[in-house]
Amino acid sequence: MSETERVKTGIKGLDELIEGGLPRGFSFLLLGGPGTGKTTFGVQYLYKGATEFEDGGMYVTFDEPPYSIAGNSERYGWNLVEQEKAGKIAFVDASPIKSAAARTATFVPPSLGQSFLGGAKFNIDNIVAAIKEVKQKVNAKRCVIDSITALTLQYKDDFEIRQQTLKLIKDLTEMGLTTIMLAENPEDRQDLTRFGAEAFLAQGVIVLHMYRVEESNVKALEVRKMRGAKHTDRLCPYRITAEGIEVYPEETVFRSV
Amino acid sequence: MSETERVKTGIKGLDELIEGGLPRGFSFLLLGGPGTGKTTFGVQYLYKGATEFEDGGMYVTFDEPPYSIAGNSERYGWNLVEQEKAGKIAFVDASPIKSAAARTATFVPPSLGQSFLGGAKFNIDNIVAAIKEVKQKVNAKRCVIDSITALTLQYKDDFEIRQQTLKLIKDLTEMGLTTIMLAENPEDRQDLTRFGAEAFLAQGVIVLHMYRVEESNVKALEVRKMRGAKHTDRLCPYRITAEGIEVYPEETVFRSV
Amino acid sequence: MSETERVKTGIKGLDELIEGGLPRGFSFLLLGGPGTGKTTFGVQYLYKGATEFEDGGMYVTFDEPPYSIAGNSERYGWNLVEQEKAGKIAFVDASPIKSAAARTATFVPPSLGQSFLGGAKFNIDNIVAAIKEVKQKVNAKRCVIDSITALTLQYKDDFEIRQQTLKLIKDLTEMGLTTIMLAENPEDRQDLTRFGAEAFLAQGVIVLHMYRVEESNVKALEVRKMRGAKHTDRLCPYRITAEGIEVYPEETVFRSV
Amino acid sequence: MSETERVKTGIKGLDELIEGGLPRGFSFLLLGGPGTGKTTFGVQYLYKGATEFEDGGMYVTFDEPPYSIAGNSERYGWNLVEQEKAGKIAFVDASPIKSAAARTATFVPPSLGQSFLGGAKFNIDNIVAAIKEVKQKVNAKRCVIDSITALTLQYKDDFEIRQQTLKLIKDLTEMGLTTIMLAENPEDRQDLTRFGAEAFLAQGVIVLHMYRVEESNVKALEVRKMRGAKHTDRLCPYRITAEGIEVYPEETVFRSV
Amino acid sequence: MSETERVKTGIKGLDELIEGGLPRGFSFLLLGGPGTGKTTFGVQYLYKGATEFEDGGMYVTFDEPPYSIAGNSERYGWNLVEQEKAGKIAFVDASPIKSAAARTATFVPPSLGQSFLGGAKFNIDNIVAAIKEVKQKVNAKRCVIDSITALTLQYKDDFEIRQQTLKLIKDLTEMGLTTIMLAENPEDRQDLTRFGAEAFLAQGVIVLHMYRVEESNVKALEVRKMRGAKHTDRLCPYRITAEGIEVYPEETVFRSV
């Protein structure tokens, strides 16, 4: 237990901010508003894991269907279909959207998704069961939950949200997965970031900010919390480039060099 | 799936901000307060589609009746009645307002609308069924929902709003439509923009802002999110001119050249 | 349908802001806090309509009784009693206040009002029936609803407010009336103006603002939205003078010439 | 009905702001936070009415008992007990507080108060009945309600508050009383004045403000609304002096001469 | 009733701000956030009353147990145990906390407290009965309620809070007590001070503010309201010294001399 093993995120510039990577075996929260690149972050984490660090990965999606995630990833040169065929990345498809295109695509999502929309509510136990099953196939060590918001929205009660989130984290931890849970942050613009139970329960919290500086939107990443890791407390600018997300630890956010 | 096909919006100055147009086959959110020109945006998208890009289009309206939309569009030189006769644009009329004028107009709305006000609530399945039916007639490739707010207001629960929005997006996607969903943003002035589930679920989000600069209202368009497209993150001024909405990517909002 | 006919408001300086007047046959929202002159605006619209533009008019009042409205209008030289006798203006009196003075006044309000207070809730259908009946007598083309707030307050649910507002607008439209709906805006001072469903559903929205500039209250009119009309987006100062409301499109609000 | 009769308030400096006084026969709202002098304003209005303008008056109190109001008024030289004996001012005591002192005082409150605390809720009809009865004895022309807040607090529903307030105003109007309704404004400090139904329903609204200017509290009176009267729209400083409230229309609030 | 008798607070510097002291026989509100010294203020008021002004006193506590209050008071040199033995100060102990230390201490709280925690809710009648009983023993003229917040928190409804507060004030008044009711003010920092029913019902309101000036917390006392007493409307700095609370009427808060 002494030396914590690190999981390289594959996000250029990020690992050096957190002592080399995410502490292996825990769950982390990635908070951001629409357009901040949460999904890109999640896919990059898995794709780099599979292609550069020999880690299998799973993408659990509640909203956007796998074929769409895969399609949008192509612009960064990440071929998820290829990785899936190679048995290195798998999707748990809990998204209710199945386009005609998707149905004829070579990219076949696991059969789980279809059943979710029928029932009124997701069930953490079912989700976990599906994750366990799919995990075997790709020997996954990394996991992305897109999004924890979609999952907890069904609970009305702060107490129940806390209990269910703890339960999910517990199960992911027992499976030995290093998980990034994407979370929607609807009001970041005003810098009114409100942290819910997830932020307190997760082992670490990374926030993707978007500021309007005059007429531009400037993006900045903040490592808000990282248990068991010395981490910077500076805001670091990031951009979504043709190669994916890049963080610039050396640059400043508000007066760019 | 490699090269995403683009749908030209017909909004002058907008397409160049989003790599040539909206990614075909997805749903997008257009957010704005009263008076920002959401309806004009929607009509322009369909009219230009029909007259310049050979795309049939459908306008699904829950509030303002088709004859009124058509009447107000004339000021821009857009003859919707003509397009309807030519079988290029169709309305799904879920608006409860039928004026005497409307009843005698050559512009005959589909019979769907009348029945909605009778029942207590809209039904997504009925709406989708009507869209499917009308879509055949005009071979529609573009769709405008005016407004998603009217549709989701009947649901009390964030979870249900999310589920129903996902269901609608799923069905529109399966029909192959490229859809703009108009959404009411009642508090933009204070810049406390709240993005709900719709913003997270849509493939892209365009926001129409209105700022009071001294004694004038200045309008600015923001591409907040556009999955699968590199897009500007600048605020771009726009105006509602005699030819419709025009965006000025080269100008600045707060210190106009 | 090509050239929209315009209804002159009779508010000095306003018509030129909206291409000559309100588009005939639609419903408009007039939003303002206490003391901004909403009632004066409404009476002036009807009185000028009757005396200068040959339009009969109806004033539907839910709070202030007709005799009081008539009494307060005298200071502007508007004799409503005279107009009522001449069959040019009529009241639909849904106000619960009947003073002794009122009962002996020559000004006899329609018999409708009394019954409203008895029942727990107003009924849109009854209101519309009364409007229809009274409309015949004065051949009304203009209508003022004072206030839409009083009418919608009984509904708890945003969805129902929307439905009922749509129903009212629909019925007023079918009767061919050009209607101004007064609405209470309880928080204008802080500029926290909240536009509800009414603002999105109305064909146009005019806001009466009141700002404290040092120790004075400065009034300013804003045409927030006007479908089918090119309109200014400047804040225009207005005053309540001995001749009623006057708007000054040439002046500035915050640095008066 | 032509020339509205004016009721002199007896507040030095105020009448000249509102064309000579309050329009006779209507109800007005006086809004202020704790410590702004609402009760002093109300007592002064009645006392000056009785001693200088030959108007009988009634003070309806829901919170502070008559003996306490009378005791605190002595510091201004206003002897209410004397006025009560002379049959010029009467109290309707709906306050639940009866001190030993009060019971032995020469100042005997009407018997009404006691019964209120017993029942769970005030009843507008009972209040009105008591007002009617007491009104006969002193031939009251002026009335103070202290406070409308205490009266409407029992209603949970905005619609019911509106209906009950209208009913009260209607009954006071029918009795020919010129009434000042005191209202608690809990958040004035931040200038977040929120106007409730009372402000929209009353014939006039006067607001007592309190500003912190550096380390002092500065008081300012605003005539926010006054139907049927031309009124100033300036903030006027006021002070609570040894002679009661005095308004200084010639002075400025923030840079005192 | 003519000359109001004054109760010296024993707070250095305060009495001169309010014409010599609190008007005898009434109830006052002391509002403050955590750490502003409310309890110290209350104890000082009683201790000085007992030792310097010959007034017996009672401390009614709902949260902190008497032994703890007594222990913390020692740092100011106030020996409450001594005063209790001398029959000059008594506690009504409604606190649920009884430490082992407390049970063996010479300081024996009245037997009332124990029973409260058992029942689900406090009962104003029981509290008042206990106050009456204990009052006899020490011939109390002063009373501190710590806190009115603890007492009213059990009521969900603004109307009921108002009624119960009135009832308590009424009973305290009938007993002839001059009472300070401590109240928790959780958001003073933002200066969004909300004054509830208690502030309107009490005879006077004193607010303890805490401002962050750069990196220090500056304390300031404000006499917000004091019926029947001319009082300063300046913010006065205060400090918690080794002798208790001291107010500095001659100093300024933000630019200390």
Add this chain to the structure above:
Amino acid sequence: MSETERVKTGIKGLDELIEGGLPRGFSFLLLGGPGTGKTTFGVQYLYKGATEFEDGGMYVTFDEPPYSIAGNSERYGWNLVEQEKAGKIAFVDASPIKSAAARTATFVPPSLGQSFLGGAKFNIDNIVAAIKEVKQKVNAKRCVIDSITALTLQYKDDFEIRQQTLKLIKDLTEMGLTTIMLAENPEDRQDLTRFGAEAFLAQGVIVLHMYRVEESNVKALEVRKMRGAKHTDRLCPYRITAEGIEVYPEETVFRSV
């Protein structure tokens, strides 16, 4: 009772701010957002207590499992496993997360935790019973509750939260423990710190702030309240160093020396 005994916190720089340490035998609140170091503070308090001040300690955890807390503490050189074996520190494990690693670790948490997740709600009585039992084994004098938020979240009602918090504090006090209760503060960034019942009921309140100064997050500790102790009212910077939390009473927060 005269001289209050002090408990040294072991947080470098803190004790001198509060007259040498926390008053022994009471409960204190430590408020902070995610990433402010609350858990580190709690562990340091116990570890230093056990290794430097001969005080046994207990860590009651509702969220993060003991093995994870222990693992993260190693980076500061604090070997909790060693201390547990030596019988100086014990965990009450009410966390629902048990990783495979944890199960095989030498670090065996008490059997209490497992049962909690099964039941719907925590029970203060059960928690207290467990604390009592474990307290015997290590002769604990110090206690950390991580977190009071997790415990009170199950209560919907402010009154019940207050009662339950009082009950817990009462029981901890009776056991003679000096307790630090960690509390989550979800909105610190905007300085909208809301102090709930816990802050008013605790004997002292320490707040961990995090400010964004340009692009860095600056941390500052505030002793907001400390009954029975003279304490600084300055904001003091602190950092999380390789040796744990260090407070710098001599430095300034916003213009670091």
